[in-house]
Amino acid sequence: MHEIIDLRSDTVTRPSKAMREAMLDAAVGDVVYNEDPTVLKLEATVARLLGKEAALYVPTGTMANTLAIRLCSEAGDEIIIEKDAHPLHYEAGGSGTFSGVLFKPVAGKAGVMDPAAVEAAIYEPVYYRARQRAILVENTHNRGGGTVVPLETLKAISAVARRHNMRTHMDGARLWNAAAASGHSMAEFAAPFNTVSVCFSKGMGAPVGSALVGSAEDIERAWHYRHMLGGSWRQAGILAAGALFAMDNNFHRLTEDHGNAKKLAQGLQERCGLSVLNDVETNMLYFETERANELVSALSQNGILMSVVRPGVVRCVTHLDVDSDDIEKTLTTIQAMQ
Ligand SMILES: Cc1ncc(COP(=O)(O)O)c(C=O)c1O
Known part of the structure; x- marks a missing residue:
């Protein structure tokens, strides 16, 4: 992690x-x-x-x-x-x-x-x-x-x-x-x-x-x-x-990032009740929340950084510095905030 x-x-x-x-x-x-x-x-x-x-x-x-x-x-x-x-x-x-x-x-x-x-x-x-x-x-x-x-x-x-x-x-x-x-x-x-x-x-x-x-x-x-x-x-x-x-x-390992993005999207929907706006095909997802700014700022206090890309929409991108434990921690932290 x-x-x-x-x-x-x-x-x-x-x-x-x-x-x-x-x-x-x-x-x-x-x-x-x-x-x-x-x-x-x-x-x-x-x-x-x-x-x-x-x-x-x-x-x-x-x-x-x-x-x-x-x-x-x-x-x-x-x-x-x-x-x-x-x-x-x-x-x-x-x-x-x-x-x-x-x-x-x-x-x-x-x-x-x-x-x-x-x-x-x-x-x-x-x-x-x-x-x-x-x-x-x-x-x-x-x-x-x-x-x-x-x-x-x-x-x-x-x-x-x-x-x-x-x-x-x-x-x-x-x-x-x-x-x-x-x-x-x-x-x-x-x-x-x-x-x-x-x-x-x-x-x-x-x-x-x-x-x-x-x-x-x-x-x-x-x-x-x-x-x-x-x-x-x-x-x-x-x-x-x-x-x-x-x-x-690093080329051959990109599918790991895609797997992590899918896991994050699934958890955000099923465990956190958030709506993911795109079908996750690669390393990116966008989700909707009315409290986007509040959520992103609270997460940053816990060392989890995401971007608000437009009002009510948050983007997450996975890469080689994000592992499966990080995804789990992100999901449990958001769940605790709901
Ligand atoms: C699709 C796409 N094209 C081009 C760029 C530009 O790359 P750079 O930030 O190296 O200028 C980006 C950057 O995020 C991008 O997402």
Whole structure:
């Protein structure tokens, strides 16, 4: 059991000793000269895993999405995106300023867009309308409740994009969880997309970093834009070593987090009488309570941290620093407060 049970997000505050040792031992070089051996190894490894030609290591998932959007748009262009997707809500309008894009939101079901609804959002190109350039999908879908977007849906959305000469990007910050939950490989999920972003700093447990993967040509262009954003982060190998360690050691254990999230959801409903809003497919759940602020603040006094994401709604995310005893303690503490 952990002293602090941090269910606010899947960012791990203290990497394991073994991961820290791997990071300290990392061989480093200058990313500006493309000479950091550990970054190069990470980029080659993640590109291979996702079945793409190349990858670029970047500090954050936000930067990876920003670069992907820049690759497919000029100022005034439009990107079709699920209405609750991360770039629309939590990236500080960055793609509005860096790429000058407009987002066209399409409502999905728990974050999963119907390919027919995506197609219905596309119009005939005409000079007085914005040029529609790309479709962006988030998988797993954060605000949707950690939902896995089914592979068939991804293929159908990508077919819509191809029919209309548009590009595709998948925000796969938690694609690892989608792969672990569904049994599909990362490469199967990535195949229908031009570019995919993945984060090492969420359930994978590395302290820093994300990657953008795609064709060699796209990644070379993204490299230029990364530099513009100040992302030529010199001896980043020390951080990339954490990401490599995460891929070797933490990917296979994500199903434990999914089991813990399911156990928490079941206990909240059956033992605490709370209503869980999503079907738990991966490591995330949202529950409803009128006393959300009160409950979260009382739990924090007991070392249990959760986030109130909107009035009356609390989010919990499981990760490698939350074990089954922590889930039990969380449930008994909430039960005692009812
Ligand atoms: C779906 C999704 N995409 C992108 C990001 C951005 O990642 P970062 O916080 O590394 O910028 C997040 C962060 O929570 C996310 O949930």
